[in-house]
Amino acid sequence: MDAKEDLNTTAEKIKTMEIRGAGRIAVAASAALRDYVMTLKSLPMSEFNVKLEEAAKILVDTRPTAVSLPNAVALTKRHSANNVYDAIDEIAKNAEKFITNAEQALGKIGKIGAERIHDGDVIMTHCNSHAALSIIKTAFDQGKDISVIATESRPRRQGFITIRELNDYGIPTTLIVDSAVRLTMKEVDLVVVGADSITVNGALINKIGTSQLAMAAQEARKNVIVAAETYKFSPRTLLGEMVEIEDRSSDEVIDADILKELPNVKVRNPAFDVTPAEYIDLIITEVGAFPPAMAFTILRDYLGLEIEV
Template sequence: MYDLMDTAEKIRTMEIRGAGRIAVAASAALRDHARTLSSLSAEEFEKSINEVARILVETRPTAVSLPNAVALTKKHSSRNATEAIAEIVANSERFIKNANEALDKIGRVGARRIRDGDVIMTHCNSHAAIAIIKTAFKQGKKISVIATESRPRRQGFITIRELNDAGIPTTLIVDSAVRLVMKDVDLVIVGADSIAVNGALVNKIGTSQLALAAREARKNVLVAAETYKFSPNTILGQMVEIEDRSSNEVIDPDMLKEMPNVKVRNPAFDITPPEYIDLIITDAGAFPPAMAYMVIKEYLGLDLVDLK
């Protein structure tokens, strides 16, 4: 049972982190809350569901998997609360099932792009990117990984633990070493928080510098992303909001108080242009960035465009 406010707080504070895990948790929280609303009138039910959706979506403004999961889960046609709840529960269970299966599909599709002996660089902690790497390793390919620290929250530490436990040789580097080390890399694989209609990638801060260094060094960049990470609202020109997080993640608050002329910016994400991306690996197959609109249209549906 997912408690709504507890789940929302865990997403906001990053106790639940990663676009895929956020999406699944939000869908489950909306489902479980809907089950408590059977006694409401149709009008009251709609009001409550929309308020719950708002609370969940506002916790993390950048990861489009969150609003997509909420929108896909809350869709219903019935004006009867009991019937609407049944639709929402079915939507959620279908979404969570597809989300869980997506990683296996991405792993299989992406592993075809990895050659025996490849050195792979990755950034932050992406279950989709790791699925590709693990699948290739299980296929017997002798690969190794260079993982960035991914400051300020050091999600790279989660990645190196997962890769270590899978038996994959891994090297941890500080973020600022990316350009220096890129000469030793054969392939870059990163995850995604959002993908715009033009194929631009919104992902953990520092992703764009990996892509830029890879382009300079003529290395291919693969993005691993479930289809629900594509952003329908960018069709209308809406920009993906870049989340700024607390300075406390970067510097001790007491130290900052001693320096009244200093301020800290802590953007959680950056944008990688589509021309720096060679291929997007999804659960529906592999696509060049230019086909992002097709993915949105065929696999998410244009009826999500105006949903908030």
């Protein structure tokens, strides 16, 4: 397989969700870009930069919602070199730094977030977030007697990944269907979810259904905690851009043959939704726990991306 095929294979795996979760896709994209540019040593500089931009676009275009992906690609590809060898060296170092920081961030988020979990707590989570699970597992490792209510997360049922992971970790877990969230909320002490993107006004974009957990939690006066690495904050929302919500195939929701028999029916399958800042108590990042109103500060101080207006 040549280098471009490797890059396309990673892109395809992200698109088909073989690689999924905002953190995992970011790390995979950074590594894929690094591996690809390593094969471009013999090119003149101008051609190298063209190929670099093409590869970056292939990766970024795979899934539109998780800002971790364009952030990872932007942080990996930037270089100030004027010869190809130095450019490759810089990009390899960027990837190394991004991947190491991403791995360490999960541990730090776990530690900071676990402070908010107390002995006896019942935690509700949604979909499958490595950052949210890091908090839950760290609290359990600290000896806290906790249990989890995990939503199924239709249509892709990432809740099944979550319950398997929690089961294998020895954490008592209850699986519920998504529509049981409000009924079950009275048994819950706090909600812990992950993030695909966080906007400058502190809104959370995460797996479809997250906002119903947050609304039910507010109604029941339970806290909502978001676990999000700083690279999940969206710089382009500073320019007024909205985060695009990915619409996925109807095949994930209903069998195509059944749908064919129903000419008056259409299916919508948005993969994410938006939870306004007022429903969120705290965002746990690797650099600390912040109220959503501080999203701008995180973007300014920790992302360090140059934003083209």
